[in-house]
Amino acid sequence: xxxxxxxxxxxxxxxxxxxxxxxxxxxxxxxxxxxxxxxxxxxxxxxxxxxxxxxxxxxxxxxxxxxxxxxxxxxxxxxxxxxxxxxxxxxxxxxxxxxxxxxxxxxxxxxxxxxxxxxxxxxxxxxxxxxxxxxxxxxxxxxxxxxxxxxxxxxxxxxxxxxxxxxxxxxxxxxxxxxxxxxxxxxxxxxxxxxxxxxxxxxxxxxxxxxxxxxxxxxxxxxx
Amino acid sequence: xxxxxxxxxxxxxxxxxxxxxxxxxxxxxxxxxxxxxxxxxxxxxxxxxxxxxxxxxxxxxxxxxxxxxxxxxxxxxxxxxxxxxxxxxxxxxxxxxxxxxxxxxxxxxxxxxxxxxxxxxxxxxxxxxxxxxxxxxxxxxxxxxxxxxxxxxxxxxxxxxxxxxxxxxxxxxxxxxxxxxxxxxxxxxxxx
Numbered sequence: 001x002x003x004x005x006x007x008x009x010x011x012x013x014x015x016x017x018x019x020x021x022x023x024x025x026x027x028x029x030x031x032x033x034x035x036x037x038x039x040x041x042x043x044x045x046x047x048x049x050x051x052x053x054x055x056x057x058x059x060x061x062x063x064x065x066x067x068x069x070x071x072x073x074x075x076x077x078x079x080x081x082x083x084x085x086x087x088x089x090x091x092x093x094x095x096x097x098x099x100x101x102x103x104x105x106x107x108x109x110x111x112x113x114x115x116x117x118x119x120x121x122x123x124x125x126x127x128x129x130x131x132x133x134x135x136x137x138x139x140x141x142x143x144x145x146x147x148x149x150x151x152x153x154x155x156x157x158x159x160x161x162x163x164x165x166x167x168x169x170x171x172x173x174x175x176x177x178x179x180x181x182x183x184x185x186x187x188x189x190x191x192x193x194x195x196x197x198x199x200x201x202x203x204x205x206x207x208x209x210x211x212x213x214x215x216x217x218x219x220x221x222x223x224x
Numbered sequence: 225x226x227x228x229x230x231x232x233x234x235x236x237x238x239x240x241x242x243x244x245x246x247x248x249x250x251x252x253x254x255x256x257x258x259x260x261x262x263x264x265x266x267x268x269x270x271x272x273x274x275x276x277x278x279x280x281x282x283x284x285x286x287x288x289x290x291x292x293x294x295x296x297x298x299x300x301x302x303x304x305x306x307x308x309x310x311x312x313x314x315x316x317x318x319x320x321x322x323x324x325x326x327x328x329x330x331x332x333x334x335x336x337x338x339x340x341x342x343x344x345x346x347x348x349x350x351x352x353x354x355x356x357x358x359x360x361x362x363x364x365x366x367x368x369x370x371x372x373x374x375x376x377x378x379x380x381x382x383x384x385x386x387x388x389x390x391x392x393x394x395x396x397x398x399x400x401x402x403x404x405x406x407x408x409x410x411x412x413x414x415x416x
Binding site: 084092095 | 267276277279291292294296297298299300301302303313314316317318319334357359383
């Protein structure tokens with residue numbers, strides 16, 4: 001149990017936005033958040049000051065921005081630990097890859113899910129989204145971001161030993177995230193809770209599968 | 225120290241298309257140390273990783289009784305953290321304290337971020353981590369790389385003390401390793 005907490009504390013120190021890692025700065029932790037807000041800020045400039053259009057499409061833009069922001073931290077999710085021999089040392093201590101990944105999914109989600117939900121408040125003001133849509137976007141992000149975190153970890157594990165993994169992982173995440181986007185953002189146009197429930201179901205399945213898929217990928221990378 | 229044993233039977237290692245060595249057997253009892261010698265690329269590191277269980281042998285099997293401590297070219301310390309904090313992560317996991325701060329000359333590096341440490345200093349830090357882990361079986365891959373003569377002597381003394389306390393050590397190194405009762409295995413004799 002204490003190993004779990006030790007791992008989680010390290011992961012949070014590395015991943016949380018603005019965290020200093022308990023010492024010198026590893027850096028880049030604020031980037032996804034700033035990227036997300038930048039998209040929300042640029043969109044009105046691009047389509048013009050048409051309030052009804054912005055309000056109608058704003059929810060979808062927030063979803064796309066959230067998805068793209070989730071891609072940014074992928075290259076430092078697992079690859080540095082692999083390169084620096086952490087996974088070898090954990091394996092020798094009987095700490096399985098599955099456990100490390102499960103903890104990291106949680107830390108990764110905590111580092112971008114809730115902050116994005118918070119950042120959605122100013123973003124919705126920039127886009128002129130009304131209260132009901134904002135509620136659906138927030139609920140959708142709550143349901144969908146754990147799934148995005150799980151996809152991110154799986155892809156990061158699959159590309160962990162590739163030299164240009166960062167660019168490739170971004171491309172690989174997008175098709176996998178489409179179902180989440182369809183149901184999560186789709187709930188905005190249908191106004192129904194059904195889409196949210198489906199997005200949450202996909203998220204749960206992804207979160208449950210992520211430790212095993214990513215764990216196997218990491219072991220395979222080690223053999224190579 | 226707990227009873228430990230490390231044995232390998234008829235190992236072969238395939239790297240890419242190339243068979244690095246075959247028909248390699250070894251057996252180590254408490255207090256014994258083995259020096260894997262041979263030129264670069266002969267498969268010393270691969271053998272260490274096979275013995276550690278981090279890599280599957282192409283043929284043969286390995287039996288290990290007792291926890292494994294591994295020292296290789298990766299110190300597994302967070303680059304951005306001060307050395308003391310980076311080591312504390314492993315102290316928490318191992319439930320012990322990293323040993324030999326003073327004798328390894330790490331005391332004055334406590335607050336220096338790991339990324340500013342030299343190769344030899346990283347190696348010393350990894351040695352402190354290994355000593356703190358208290359694993360009965362030590363697998364050391366090029367432990368002397370980057371170490372100055374004082375640190376080399378200290379490393380040799382650490383391994384000798386570990387074995388005297390009933391531990392097992394396997395040292396893969398192309399450099400000479402001075403220690404009483406060290407058996408030597410020339411990997412070249414098993415190469416193709």
